[in-house]
Amino acid sequence: MTDRAAARAAKSTLAERLSGDPGVVGIGLARRDSGYVLTVNLADATAAPRVPGDVDGVRVVTEVIGTVRPL
Incomplete structure (x- = not known):
């Protein structure tokens, strides 16, 4: 089980690691099972291997949502 504080710290690390990657359009936290995961x-799908x-120790899950554009 991952608590929210650990997930937030891991999110900062992941955001720094993936900053500038054009295939990544968002990073967040989500509750799964009995703890938190990072969502990317x-x-x-070509960005997934990166x-x-x-x-x-915080699980990372990916979801292809497409390009994000302003309204």
Whole structure:
């Protein structure tokens, strides 16, 4: 089980690691099972191999949502 504080710390690490990657359009936290995971939103599936499966023991899940555009 990962608590919110640990997930937030891991999110900062992951955001720094993936900053500037054009395939990554968002990074967040989500509750899964009995703890927290990091979520990485991707523009397309080609970015998925660059995303680690976990950061500091916090599981990372990816989802392809497409390109984010302003309204």
